Amino acid sequence: MNLILTLTVVASVAQKSLATVPYSNYILAPESRTIYPPRIHQVNGTLTNSKSLIGGPNGTATFNGVSSITFDYTKNIGGVVSVKVGKSSSPDAFVGLTYTESSLWINGQGSDATADAGLDEVIWLPVGEGPGTYTVERKYDRGAFRYLSVVSNSSATIDVQGVSVYYTAAPAQDLRGYSGYFHSNDELLNRVWYAGAYTNQICAIDPKWGNALVHLGTITKDQNISLPETVTWYNNATITEGRSAMTDGAKRDREVWPGDMSVALPSVFVSTNDLESVRNALNSLVSLQNATTGLMPYAGFPFSDLGIVSFTYHLYTLIGISYYHQYSGNVTYLRSHWDNFKRGLAWSLSYIDETGLMNVTSSADWLRVGMGGHNIEANAILYYTINQGLNLASILNDSASVADWAPKADAIKVAANKLLWNPATSLFLDNETTTLSPQDGNAWAVKANLTLSTAQSSAITNALKSRWGTYGAPSPEAGVPLTISPFIGSFELEAHFIGQETQDALDLIRLQWGFMLNDPRMTNSTFMEGYSADGSLHYAPYNNDPRVSHAHGWSTGPTSLMSFYIAGLHLTSSIGRTWKISPALGDLTDVDAGFETPLGKFSSTVSACNGTVKALKFATPKGTKGSVSLPGVKGELIGGTRGVIVKLVNGEVNDLPGGEWRLRCS
Numbered sequence: 205m206n207l208i209l210t211l212t213v214v215a216s217v218a219q220k221s222l223a224t225v226p227y228s229n230y231i232l233a234p235e236s237r238t239i240y241p242p243r244i245h246q247v248n249g250t251l252t253n254s255k256s257l258i259g260g261p262n263g264t265a266t267f268n269g270v271s272s273i274t275f276d277y278t279k280n281i282g283g284v285v286s287v288k289v290g291k292s293s294s295p296d297a298f299v300g301l302t303y304t305e306s307s308l309w310i311n312g313q314g315s316d317a318t319a320d321a322g323l324d325e326v327i328w329l330p331v332g333e334g335p336g337t338y339t340v341e342r343k344y345d346r347g348a349f350r351y352l353s354v355v356s357n358s359s360a361t362i363d364v365q366g367v368s369v370y371y372t373a374a375p376a377q378d379l380r381g382y383s384g385y386f387h388s389n390d391e392l393l394n395r396v397w398y399a400g401a402y403t404n405q406i407c408a409i410d411p412k413w414g415n416a417l418v419h420l421g422t423i424t425k426d427q428n429i430s431l432p433e434t435v436t437w438y439n440n441a442t443i444t445e446g447r448s449a450m451t452d453g454a455k456r457d458r459e460v461w462p463g464d465m466s467v468a469l470p471s472v473f474v475s476t477n478d479l480e481s482v483r484n485a486l487n488s489l490v491s492l493q494n495a496t497t498g499l500m501p502y503a504g505f506p507f508s509d510l511g512i513v514s515f516t517y518h519l520y521t522l523i524g525i526s527y528y529h530q531y532s533g534n535v536t537y538l539r540s541h542w543d544n545f546k547r548g549l550a551w552s553l554s555y556i557d558e559t560g561l562m563n564v565t566s567s568a569d570w571l572r573v574g575m576g577g578h579n580i581e582a583n584a585i586l587y588y589t590i591n592q593g594l595n596l597a598s599i600l601n602d603s604a605s606v607a608d609w610a611p612k613a614d615a616i617k618v619a620a621n622k623l624l625w626n627p628a629t630s631l632f633l634d635n636e637t638t639t640l641s642p643q644d645g646n647a648w649a650v651k652a653n654l655t656l657s658t659a660q661s662s663a664i665t666n667a668l669k670s671r672w673g674t675y676g677a678p679s680p681e682a683g684v685p686l687t688i689s690p691f692i693g694s695f696e697l698e699a700h701f702i703g704q705e706t707q708d709a710l711d712l713i714r715l716q717w718g719f720m721l722n723d724p725r726m727t728n729s730t731f732m733e734g735y736s737a738d739g740s741l742h743y744a745p746y747n748n749d750p751r752v753s754h755a756h757g758w759s760t761g762p763t764s765l766m767s768f769y770i771a772g773l774h775l776t777s778s779i780g781r782t783w784k785i786s787p788a789l790g791d792l793t794d795v796d797a798g799f800e801t802p803l804g805k806f807s808s809t810v811s812a813c814n815g816t817v818k819a820l821k822f823a824t825p826k827g828t829k830g831s832v833s834l835p836g837v838k839g840e841l842i843g844g845t846r847g848v849i850v851k852l853v854n855g856e857v858n859d860l861p862g863g864e865w866r867l868r869c870s
């Protein structure tokens with residue numbers, strides 16, 4: 205009796221903690237860090253009782269001679285594989301493991317790729333040594349795979365009882381304990397939001413197991429390495445301090461890349477809020493800042509050893525410092541990095557010439573081509589970074605920096621519009637010597653407010669929209685064949701949201717991110733690094749198609765953008781001391797979303813009809829204040845339990861105290 209009671213209590217507590225995470229059924233992160241295969245994709249050769257390997261550790265399968273089994277985990281997972289083996293007929297028996305994110309690269313002789321050419325080598329386990337559990341060395345932690353093949357390469361018979369994966373991603377997280385959530389009446393958008401969140405989870409790694417990049421510079425993209433020749437790989441480089449760090453991609457590179465973080469970081473914030481991984485990643489970049497010049501590295505260690513200069517990625521580290529402060533509210537952190545920020549910005553400003561624009565003298569960027577001179581993207585990012593800096597300087601009362609930076613920002617805006625605006629196409633040119641109008645610089649011009657009017661911004665976003673194809677929004681600056689970059693696409697998406705083109709933004713998410721989720725060559729769970737405008741999974745900067753990453757944090761823009769712009773939860777100062785609630789639903793009828801900052805919870809529950817808000821409930825922390833914008837809505841806001849009433853004036857309310865509010869339409 206007593207025992208039963210205790211069990212009941214335990215069970216109800218466990219259920220309650222689950223119930224506190226809304227919509228947790230959409231979360232893609234596994235329930236347990238030990239994962240057994242859910243599904244068999246394919247068996248080659250003769251394998252008896254293969255189905256017994258599904259779902260648990262006590263199977264009774266037998267490999268009879270040369271044969272293989274490929275498991276489909278139905279989503280991207282990552283970690284360390286163990287194979288539990290019974291008896292085998294030969295001391296020389298081996299089983300090999302091969303991994304791939306995309307079904308395109310299922311192969312018993314190699315994994316998908318991490319180097320610029322060739323497939324990655326098979327990892328062999330000497331299972332003829334006797335019954336037991338054989339586990340790959342930790343350096344063979346495979347960061348991301350949807351398909352795992354277990355291969356027997358000899359005539360031996362081998363009894364296999366179980367295949368398990370220890371999931372190593374997001375080591376500092378309670379994997380399903382999200383602090384943010386998003387739900388709407390559109391299931392595709394819900395899946396996109398959670399896939400973005402999950403992509404960033406699988407890209408957070410234990411920093412002792414980053415990619416050693418041993419073939420960087422030794423195997424090149426022009427090489428042709430074909431089977432049976434394969435390439436060695438191992439993930440045993442310590443890339444930064446701490447127990448967890450954000451990287452660009454789960455399989456590759458497993459390094460800290462500041463550009464990638466500029467999209468990933470806000471999406472981390474609205475979902476898992478794993479800022480510890482963000483801070484460890486940023487610290488590794490700041491620690492590599494050149495003490496003399498102020499230059500930040502292109503990427504973290506070991507890639508940083510190449511000493512490549514990137515004008516844009518340099519700025520992205522400064523943006524990362526600003527975003528980290530915005531979401532953590534950690535002023536101690538800001539103060540301790542303020543000198544780094546100022547010296548970094550001074551480096552960029554020293555490249556501004558007599559035109560008022562920065563002259564980019566190094567080609568390294570997000571692997572687009574033709575980055576140089578008075579490049580519009582780099583100058584828009586500089587303009588944005590200066591404005592981030594002006595905001596931080598005012599928080600720190602650093603008036604000298606404000607006086608130095610503000611005129612330079614103004615001059616960039618004037619010069620960019622004078623030298624690079626092309627009224628004939630309603631787009632900025634890449635630089636003065638070309639007719640090419642890039643996606644990156646134009647999306648960034650709108651995001652950074654480098655434009656002179658909202659009319660100019662919407663001319664840009666309409667021109668970008670007119671270039672969309674069957675699979676998404678193209679980046680003509682990324683070379684041939686025409687590329688879709690979900691990284692730059694995330695900035696274009698934000699540009700549409702900024703321009704209040706909610707319907708266009710929703711259409712782009714459904715088109716481009718919907719393709720990435722639903723196409724059978726993909727993982728149905730994480731977003732890939734880039735692909736071609738014709739829908740082939742070839743990313744122009746690489747020759748080696750199996751190398752492309754299918755879990756890249758830089759492709760997760762929709763997650764934060766849907767929380768900010770659709771649910772309308774905007775933080776207008778760090779951690780939401782001030783905020784703006786301005787939901788915009790496009791063709792959606794219902795949205796329910798929230799996230800947390802150190803001040804407390806922000807949430808909104810909205811219904812709309814044909815774009816006009818019909819019902820709204822929202823909550824912001826006590827002690828904060830903000831504004832509400834509901835264009836076309838007449839009515840009043842009713843606050844808290846005491847029923848305070850505040851009338852909307854032209855659909856707006858300002859200086860509203862934080863708390864729980866609901867809309868009553870009139």
Ligand SMILES: *[C@@H]1O[C@H](CO)[C@@H](O)[C@H](O)[C@H]1NC(C)=O
Pocket residue numbers: 260261262
């Ligand atoms: C697997 O077998 C072991 C040993 O017989 C047993 O302890 C364990 O409970 C079994 N696990 C499952 C999930 O059946």
Ligand SMILES: *[C@@H]1O[C@H](CO)[C@@H](O)[C@H](O)[C@H]1NC(C)=O
Pocket residue numbers: 246247248272273274310311312313353355
């Ligand atoms: C199994 O055979 C199919 C068809 O030949 C092949 O595509 C696949 O790569 C093989 N799987 C493995 C793990 O070798």
Ligand SMILES: *[C@@H]1O[C@H](CO)[C@@H](O)[C@H](O)[C@H]1NC(C)=O
Pocket residue numbers: 298328357358359
């Ligand atoms: C199977 O692979 C292992 C590891 O590469 C190798 O040592 C062994 O000779 C191979 N067996 C056969 C029969 O090829």
Ligand SMILES: *[C@@H]1O[C@H](CO)[C@@H](O)[C@H](O)[C@H]1NC(C)=O
Pocket residue numbers: 428429430
């Ligand atoms: C690479 O080598 C293989 C085998 O020698 C050959 O079939 C293939 O055409 C080559 N590919 C390229 C791109 O050179």
Ligand SMILES: *[C@@H]1O[C@H](CO)[C@@H](O)[C@H](O)[C@H]1NC(C)=O
Pocket residue numbers: 343416438440441
């Ligand atoms: C990483 O593994 C490689 C290959 O086994 C080894 O040569 C290297 O010493 C290891 N590096 C570290 C830092 O452990």
Ligand SMILES: *[C@@H]1O[C@H](CO)[C@@H](O)[C@H](O)[C@H]1NC(C)=O
Pocket residue numbers: 494495496497
């Ligand atoms: C810092 O930059 C200076 C000037 O470019 C260069 O000579 C020096 O080697 C750099 N320092 C480091 C540690 O890379």
Ligand SMILES: *[C@@H]1O[C@H](CO)[C@@H](O)[C@H](O)[C@H]1NC(C)=O
Pocket residue numbers: 532534536537538540
């Ligand atoms: C704030 O930043 C400081 C300096 O980087 C760090 O030591 C501290 O742990 C941070 N605080 C929190 C709550 O993260």
Ligand SMILES: *[C@@H]1O[C@H](CO)[C@@H](O)[C@H](O)[C@H]1NC(C)=O
Pocket residue numbers: 573574575576577578634635636637638640681
């Ligand atoms: C100007 O832009 C074009 C198109 O991207 C590019 O080909 C060219 O190299 C750029 N100029 C410089 C100086 O980088």
Ligand SMILES: *[C@@H]1O[C@H](CO)[C@@H](O)[C@H](O)[C@H]1NC(C)=O
Pocket residue numbers: 557563564565577578
């Ligand atoms: C940028 O600087 C380089 C190197 O000093 C110079 O060759 C180039 O002409 C400059 N470009 C522009 C557009 O001024």
Ligand SMILES: *[C@@H]1O[C@H](CO)[C@@H](O)[C@H](O)[C@H]1NC(C)=O
Pocket residue numbers: 653655656657
């Ligand atoms: C954008 O810049 C214009 C001036 O060009 C300014 O009036 C407007 O307030 C700015 N918008 C924002 C959101 O800062």
Ligand SMILES: *[C@@H]1O[C@H](CO)[C@@H](O)[C@H](O)[C@H]1NC(C)=O
Pocket residue numbers: 278395728
């Ligand atoms: C993709 O994943 C979703 C859950 O996120 C699932 O409902 C759907 O069936 C999966 N699609 C396929 C084709 O497996």
Ligand SMILES: *[C@@H]1O[C@H](CO)[C@@H](O)[C@H](O)[C@H]1NC(C)=O
Pocket residue numbers: 814815
């Ligand atoms: C929906 O809104 C659009 C644009 O505001 C308008 O043209 C259309 O008539 C509206 N449809 C309905 C059913 O109200």
